[in-house]
Amino acid sequence: MQEPTFLVLTALLDEPRHGYALITEIERISDDRTRMRVGTLYAVLDRLAGEGLIEIASEEIVNSRLRRTYRLTGAGATAVTEETDRLESLARAARTRLARRLPTTRPAGA
Amino acid sequence: MTELIGMTGLTASTDKTARADKSAPAGGAERWYRQVMRLYPADYRSQFADEMLEILMQTDDPADRPTRASAGETWALLRHGLQMRLTRRAPRGTWSRPGSAGAAVLAAIVAVIGAQTLISSGFGYLTTDTPDRSTAIDSLWGAATLSLLTVGLLLFRRAVPAAISAWATVAAGVWASRSAFSGLADWGPLPESSDYLDVASPNAQAVQIALLVPSLVLALLLLRPGIGSRAVDVIGRRTLLQALAAGTLTVIWTEFGMSSIWAPMVTGAVLLVALLREGVVLRAGLLVAFAFGYLMLAGQADGSGSRLPRSGLPLTISLGVIPILAFLVGVLVISQIHTGTRVRDAVGRWLETFGRSVAAREPVREA
Numbered sequence A: 001m002q003e004p005t006f007l008v009l010t011a012l013l014d015e016p017r018h019g020y021a022l023i024t025e026i027e028r029i030s031d032d033r034t035r036m037r038v039g040t041l042y043a044v045l046d047r048l049a050g051e052g053l054i055e056i057a058s059e060e061i062v063n064s065r066l067r068r069t070y071r072l073t074g075a076g077a078t079a080v081t082e083e084t085d086r087l088e089s090l091a092r093a094a095r096t097r098l099a100r101r102l103p104t105t106r107p108a109g110a
Numbered sequence B: 001m002t003e004l005i006g007m008t009g010l011t012a013s014t015d016k017t018a019r020a021d022k023s024a025p026a027g028g029a030e031r032w033y034r035q036v037m038r039l040y041p042a043d044y045r046s047q048f049a050d051e052m053l054e055i056l057m058q059t060d061d062p063a064d065r066p067t068r069a070s071a072g073e074t075w076a077l078l079r080h081g082l083q084m085r086l087t088r089r090a091p092r093g094t095w096s097r098p099g100s101a102g103a104a105v106l107a108a109i110v111a112v113i114g115a116q117t118l119i120s121s122g123f124g125y126l127t128t129d130t131p132d133r134s135t136a137i138d139s140l141w142g143a144a145t146l147s148l149l150t151v152g153l154l155l156f157r158r159a160v161p162a163a164i165s166a167w168a169t170v171a172a173g174v175w176a177s178r179s180a181f182s183g184l185a186d187w188g189p190l191p192e193s194s195d196y197l198d199v200a201s202p203n204a205q206a207v208q209i210a211l212l213v214p215s216l217v218l219a220l221l222l223l224r225p226g227i228g229s230r231a232v233d234v235i236g237r238r239t240l241l242q243a244l245a246a247g248t249l250t251v252i253w254t255e256f257g258m259s260s261i262w263a264p265m266v267t268g269a270v271l272l273v274a275l276l277r278e279g280v281v282l283r284a285g286l287l288v289a290f291a292f293g294y295l296m297l298a299g300q301a302d303g304s305g306s307r308l309p310r311s312g313l314p315l316t317i318s319l320g321v322i323p324i325l326a327f328l329v330g331v332l333v334i335s336q337i338h339t340g341t342r343v344r345d346a347v348g349r350w351l352e353t354f355g356r357s358v359a360a361r362e363p364v365r366e367a
Helices: A003-011 A019-029 A038-050 A074-105 B028-039 B042-057 B071-087 B096-127 B141-155 B159-176 B178-186 B202-210 B212-221 B227-235 B237-254 B262-278 B281-297 B313-361
Strands: A054-062 A065-072
Touching: A003 A019, A003 A038, A003 A074, A019 A038, A019 B042, A038 A054, A038 B042, A038 B071, A065 A074, A065 B042, B028 B042, B028 B071, B096 B141, B096 B159, B096 B212, B096 B227, B096 B237, B096 B262, B096 B281, B141 B159, B141 B212, B141 B227, B141 B237, B159 B178, B159 B212, B159 B227, B178 B202, B202 B212, B202 B281, B212 B281, B227 B237, B227 B262, B237 B262, B262 B281, B281 B313
Parallel strands: none
Antiparallel strands: A054 A065
């Protein structure tokens, strides 16, 4: 799973969100490191909806424009769970190896 | 028609369209983004362009709407717009399911023709009186064996080996038909009275070359990822096996005097039922019809001799341009039919909601 995909799914975990809210939420999740482009966001949304991982929760007219909110499906939640497990085990493996490596390769004076 | 309704998850439930806010004059940035978004496919744009534009122009302070377009956003729109135009044109399932079904049908029919080649070679070998019995063996025996292997691999969802085997079938067929190809330049109008049993006759050679086309179309189809691995899912392993069995039984029967065209016909008929059941009959049927169109041109179907013109430009046109043009027209017609269905679905949905709102306004009084 690519990072934009993972971020969108994660931003939908707690509640349904519309496009702009997704971008600000993703910014928050990533500690302001990722400001997702609109084109990227909608490409991800289109693909995820095609795969059945998200769906349109509601459509309402705000300021005479249509605003859609998106929500996670059951399959989407499963996908996030699996990806999180995978990332966690990778991070754990890296931590273990980092801990083993530190005593011998610590730079002089540290 | 589930194939149509499930086009993509996003477009399925959107029959309302937002009206763009025309009161505010569009700034330079907004105009620019609108221009860039023309790269997106029209149906996607009509549904999502306004929503995307609103986000692009949105800031925390409404008075501070961006006047200059951002290069990063523009790049993302260009990239994903182009990508969507190239890949989303055929929404998931529109051509891939019929493609899988078509591949299964082609593989089965080609395999039955292969079985026919092998079985009649075997019969010929056993019953011939000539001293050199090996002349009874069809030169296409290699391609025939490989075509059986291909359908076997497809039955077990082995997409990559099946694709390799399909291309090997084509290669073996071309190799066995090399004399027919070299004879291509010498063909005049093919004789009216067609003696397909005489291997050296131009008719038989034309048919032999035309028979390579279904294998070639199958091999090309199997190059697309997902086509081979899902062939059995669409048609069903049991149906495919039944079609193969029915075809093979007919082959044995044809050894006792029936026309050899019957075996592939029987296989095709069994599979046609499956195509109808799965709702992919138009698109998959078009693929199969195109693949066997060359056989019709070669005159096998009506047995009254070929209508192939003398070699040169007319031959190139009739073999290269007309069938492909017919195929493209078929694709166009089918996509129009599907557009029509989409409109009908939208009207149906609108009527449904209309009916519901009327029902809500007039509560039904019950005794």
